[in-house]
Amino acid sequence: MRERILYFCPYMQLGGTERHLCNLLPGIAREFEVMVSAPDGPLTPLLSERIDQLVPYPGPMRVSLSETRRSMQSLQGLIERFRPNLIHVHASREMVWMARKVMRKTGLQCPMVFTPHAYTGSFDFFLTWLYARLADRVIAVSNAERARLARFFPAPLRDQRVVWIPNGTPLADEELPNAAGRSSGRLTIGTSSRLSKEKGIVHLLMALADLSPDFPDCRLVIVGDGKLRESLERSAASLGISDRVRFTGALENPIPEVAEFDIYVSSSLNENFSVSIVEAMALGKPVVATKVGGTPDAVIHGETGLLCEPADPQGLAACIRELLVSPDMRMRMGESARRRAVDMFSVSRMAERTMGLYRELLSADQGA
Numbered sequence: 001m002r003e004r005i006l007y008f009c010p011y012m013q014l015g016g017t018e019r020h021l022c023n024l025l026p027g028i029a030r031e032f033e034v035m036v037s038a039p040d041g042p043l044t045p046l047l048s049e050r051i052d053q054l055v056p057y058p059g060p061m062r063v064s065l066s067e068t069r070r071s072m073q074s075l076q077g078l079i080e081r082f083r084p085n086l087i088h089v090h091a092s093r094e095m096v097w098m099a100r101k102v103m104r105k106t107g108l109q110c111p112m113v114f115t116p117h118a119y120t121g122s123f124d125f126f127l128t129w130l131y132a133r134l135a136d137r138v139i140a141v142s143n144a145e146r147a148r149l150a151r152f153f154p155a156p157l158r159d160q161r162v163v164w165i166p167n168g169t170p171l172a173d174e175e176l177p178n179a180a181g182r183s184s185g186r187l188t189i190g191t192s193s194r195l196s197k198e199k200g201i202v203h204l205l206m207a208l209a210d211l212s213p214d215f216p217d218c219r220l221v222i223v224g225d226g227k228l229r230e231s232l233e234r235s236a237a238s239l240g241i242s243d244r245v246r247f248t249g250a251l252e253n254p255i256p257e258v259a260e261f262d263i264y265v266s267s268s269l270n271e272n273f274s275v276s277i278v279e280a281m282a283l284g285k286p287v288v289a290t291k292v293g294g295t296p297d298a299v300i301h302g303e304t305g306l307l308c309e310p311a312d313p314q315g316l317a318a319c320i321r322e323l324l325v326s327p328d329m330r331m332r333m334g335e336s337a338r339r340r341a342v343d344m345f346s347v348s349r350m351a352e353r354t355m356g357l358y359r360e361l362l363s364a365d366q367g368a
Contacts, residue, residue, distance in 0.1 A: 004083065034325050076277055141166055176283065190264060262285075284335065286334045287305030
């Protein structure tokens with residue numbers, strides 16, 4: 001009988017956490033019996049295709065004690081029914097506490113893994129640590145996140161409790177034609193991002209406006225949606241670049257759009273580890289990105305792309321300009337980006353490292 005892994009994810013939108021889970025689980029399911037507890041959302045049908053057992057999310061802790069009690073009762077019923085050998089919580093700090101409390105109540109003894117995903121502020125990291133102490137292992141998807149979380153643990157425990165397993169993309173496991181460095185036609189820069197303040201899209205628009213006098217045919221494609229879309233469209237109009245900017249809206253599969261970019265740009269003000277950057281690299285795209293969070297884990301300045309400081313439209317424009325004027329540089333960096341994605345950020349590598357952690361914890365649990 002295969003050992004059972006129970007996953008919790010508090011949302012099923014089109015973000016990086018959900019895509020990470022959809023990419024990870026097919027590999028895990030080849031060795032383990034998998035059940036996922038998640039709410040309905042745009043990615044629910046895709047996840048349903050990849051695993052056999054998808055059940056409703058118990059719900060988070062609420063201000064109302066009665067609602068919190070119902071969530072805890074639902075969680076207890078789920079855990080008692082599935083009897084997992086290991087629990088892996090994604091993103092929800094509260095679920096780590098809730099699951100540990102139910103485990104103590106029911107007498108279930110099994111390891112717990114927590115992958116925080118994208119808590120960026122100092123207070124957020126402190127709160128994450130408070131909950132992470134209840135987990136047996138914490139997976140950080142970037143070296144920057146690992147270092148920030150590890151400092152809250154006593155020195156003897158740091159390397160053991162917090163491990164780095166970077167996000168992967170299935171594109172790195174596939175044979176793809178190299179589409180980098182097209183030398184003719186209208187040049188396209190683009191990004192795939194949630195349209196929110198921390199993604200810094202307004203700085204990308206300002207960079208395009210700065211480039212426009214020298215590159216009047218260069219266009220920008222922005223894949224994604226969010227609460228700032230109307231504001232960003234107004235910014236494009238006020239900068240006089242509306243005719244060169246296309247907003248696609250949210251796409252369940254952004255890859256066909258990204259495949260048409262000549263240069264991928266990430267203008268984030270903060271970022272844990274961007275799946276979108278790794279996808280672009282796997283497609284053979286040179287990347288211009290801000291030097292934040294885990295981005296330098298993926299983008300090697302001068303090799304797979306160019307890095308600049310966040311919230312610096314002129315610096316962003318200068319990096320983009322350097323690639324726009326040099327088809328050879330775009331080609332060279334795009335090829336290097338593809339190689340790095342295959343070597344470091346494949347889904348198969350991510351799944352194997354995750355299963356290695358599971359095996360270690362399960363072996364220790366059985367020997368206890």
